[in-house]
Amino acid sequence: MFVCICNAVSDQQIADAVKAGARDIEDVQEVLQVSTGCGTCRQTAEAIIANTLVQTATGRNRQLQANDIATLVYAA
Numbered sequence: 353m354f355v356c357i358c359n360a361v362s363d364q365q366i367a368d369a370v371k372a373g374a375r376d377i378e379d380v381q382e383v384l385q386v387s388t389g390c391g392t393c394r395q396t397a398e399a400i401i402a403n404t405l406v407q408t409a410t411g412r413n414r415q416l417q418a419n420d421i422a423t424l425v426y427a428a
């Protein structure tokens with residue numbers, strides 16, 4: 353779905369930019385120019401960035417928990 357009509361930027365492109373290392377709207381703008389036109393998409397773009405950061409952090413936490421459990425099992 354296009355989030356930024358002015359620059360033809362989709363929600364998936366924003367999420368991919370975050371997964372590639374972008375951490376805020378300014379980082380994503382450097383790559384995709386999202387919200388550099390009329391600006392009406394900024395709030396939605398920021399919500400997608402925040403949501404992707406949470407999803408990424410949650411995934412990492414799950415991975416760490418699985419690794420921690422495996423370490424405990426093998427150490428016992």
Ligand code: FES
Pocket residue numbers: 355356357358359386387388389390391392393394
């Ligand atoms: S819709 Fe994104 S800058 Fe206009």
